Amino acid sequence: MSNKIRVRFAPSPTGGLHLGGVRTVLYNYLFARRHHGEFILRIEDTDQSRFVPGAEEYILDCLRWCGLMPDESALTGGPYGPYRQSERKEMYRGYAEKLVAAGHAYYAFDTPAELEEMRQRYRTAENPSPQYDHRLRGAMKNSLTLGEKETARLIGEGIPHVIRISMPADQILRFTDLVRGEVEFNTGTVDDKVLLKQDGMPTYHLAVVVDDYLMKITHAFRGEEWLPSAPVHLLLWDYLGWKDSMPQWAHLPLILKPDGNGKLSKRDGDRLGFPVFAMNWTDPKTGELTTGFRERGFLPEAFVNMLALLGWNDGTGKEIFSLDELVNAFSLDRVHKGGARFDFEKAKWFNHEWIKAATPERLLPDVKAALQQEGIDTNDDEYTKQVIVLVKDRCTFTTDFATQAGFFYRAPEQPDMQAAAGKWSPEKTGFFRELADSLPPAAGDAAAVEQVFKELAAKHGLKVGELQLPFRLMLVGGKFGPAVFEIAALLGAAETGRRISRGLQALA
Template identity: 45%
Template sequence: MKGSVRVRFAPSPTGMLHIGGLRTALYNYLFAKGHEDGVFVLRIEDTDQTRYVEGAEQDIIESLKWTGMEIDEGPENPGEVGPYRQSERKEMYAQYAEQLVEQGQAYYAFDTPEELDQMRERLKKSGNPAPKYDAITRMSMKNSLTLPQEEVERKLEEGEEYVIRLKVPRRETIRFEDEVRGFVSFESKGLDDQVLLKSDGMPTYHLANVVDDHLMEITHVIRGEEWLSSAPKHILMYEYFGWEPPKMAHLPLIMSPSGGKLSKRKAESEGIPINTKDYIEQKFEPEALVNFLAYLGWSPGDDTELHTMDELIDLFSLDRVSKGGAVFDYKKLTWYNEHYLREKPVDELYPRVKVIAEEHGIEPDEEYMKQIIPLMKDRVSKIEDFVTIGRFFFEDPEGYEDRALKKWKDNSAELLSAYVEEVEKLDEDEFKAKILKDKIKEVINAHDVGFGPLMMPLRVAVSGMGYGPDLTPTLELLGKETTIHRINTAIEKLG
């Protein structure tokens, strides 16, 4: 079998790939690729057909590709241990469930949904706040442990509906070492007799997960903290099958800035995109999202923060993953995005900016656009800002931002008129940033004011905004005619 280290990312196609799922995939990927012949497997856990969402599997695959994670084995490029969709592996699970029944470590349960509800109601009334089907209750239920053997055989022969449940021991301590949390122990009395095979013949997550991880020779299971409570059931099954369990690592939760787990509802209320698809549609840089997510629960142990995927692969280790939850800081993600945008050469950014400009009804001239991009680089957080914030490079401002108007003072029109007088004397080839800056100095010296009283209204006049790229190179790029026209318009409108 290829790979001394084999990990799997095993999402359910019940919706678009959640940002937490993407981080789990990333940690698996970094861990696998940090080992010489490590293998990253994508397995689609689609046993719950009632919750299947059309297009979800494709979204998962496209999201991984977008971030630069290459899938070594999966539905699109199968290896030796396929199929890689659990719904296509259905036949193999039943035999393993039956094996546990034969060994006396699982049993057939024939209880109807109504009988299960009655049991829960009965236990609640007798003071049990969280009733479950376990070592105590199983003996009063309708299953192959309580029914006579011939009746069990008759029910099976007649095709009566049943599930197969794991027979969890009543008093046992289940202990294992977690790669993130150290030694973890659970008391079996807190566990229910987990359903392994449903009445439709489909396995539950728990059975399919254990069987597939074994058959696919997965060496490390790296997954979210929410699966930690299921781990003891999985450990029991490995023991019953006589298999070596993979090493396990349970990753910390992603927390909301306002506290608690970052749920869909919380994310929406805090303006945080929740699915990877949203980040793609909002044109985030994939390198920024990868770098940000890597640090959401892990750090290399020094002050560095900026790393390419290859560097992260070299640095990543499970012993540096934190146990406590990691807070999703949207401002930090924006900071990463700004960094990666600035790092990109103009020739790489231009085709993307051109598409956005065309979507906004602007037909950009290539040479002109390639002068705007470097000028705007330090002012943009996302690639579309080149067009949305930089729209004034293509058309006169339709109005003036309220915030910007606060920069317009009683002497603004007078100072701008004086500036127009000075720059009107310049020839087109003299209309350069350095000379334009000198003219600003001349006007403010003549009127005995600082830079602000002229620079601020000048920016408002040419862009309609109170912020933007370096002012005099902006004027040079706009040209003499446009600059003077916009200043005169602002004087006229704002007085």
């Protein structure tokens, strides 16, 4: 099948995987699944200086956690490999030279110092950043100004050079963007982008076109920051003779920082106290650790759900979507054009909703991990699942289970004396002594505990309401947690009794 839909996510392995990156993955994934197509992960590691070891594996780990695994990648292989551009290096030069031969590109020998000098020399108030373009290339050191013989000589001598595209001086280019509609550019405003670098590696511009062609990509989604270079890509598709195979483009809106201006960066997360990366990322050079959504206590279902709604909605007002539901509902024409500010409060809400709706079985591994963090080892999964049912409504993060459920495993050190202050009086001691001895033996029967509690309260001439808080403090330690009788029932008669005597000692 030659018209099968194929999309790709093409990150550079330069560090942690950003929110916006995951959303781009998600939209690719949803589109592919929706149309029964294929989703490819291609690693764009053409910049040797920015390469960070481990980043590629990390990206894959993030995708795995999110449940957005590609159909083809360097990991799984596939019919269009290799999937790392560094391993495809030899393929690009030929295409660049073909462009030179056709007069659409040229060799340029300018050194970095010479380029800098050009920028200085032509810099004016009206034009603060002069470009290497149709107006200036005649004044630079390239095959256009040097002539054929001299160019051949320099290349023969192995003089370092790049290949630049020759952007037409004044040509209107149009294309239809899947989210923006008709977009128009004048080629004269774009500089002669480097296509092939001095080290023989392609730049993004050449690589993306060649690889999208070779990998038979039908739809290409990327961030809005790429829109200005679209004319370069359009021209390349044309010059290389592949116009009919050009993918349909969709430039996605940016995710903006919650305050101030600009796109969201990892710095904003550090500054405002929320994660920006999908998972923990440790910079191998500096050793600096950046917290991820996973470690912060997010469920991948919630993370993905939240991301999907940041720039898209189905028009019905529905907000909670499973991945499968997203696959069915997703469409590019409902993707927003404007950037969206990231709101961590809303992200928390999504997570809370997913935790509330999750089954104890789903939550079990995360809860055990959270308790483990607090040094609590759980061995009775059935017990833990009952605990989960009782406390999950009050957990926003999976990590919250540590504080919300810890007392089910560990008796409180000391009841919150401050909270007890107004609610405790010595004459209640007798009631609690008797309660400790009268607890119903059957575990899990909250109603029975409540009944005994109330009967005893009446017998002692005390108000039930006045006794509940002290009871809670003995069992939990503080003013939080589910209904006391539920807690006592789950703890069991023996443990509840022990906590009562301990509490009595502390309060006396």
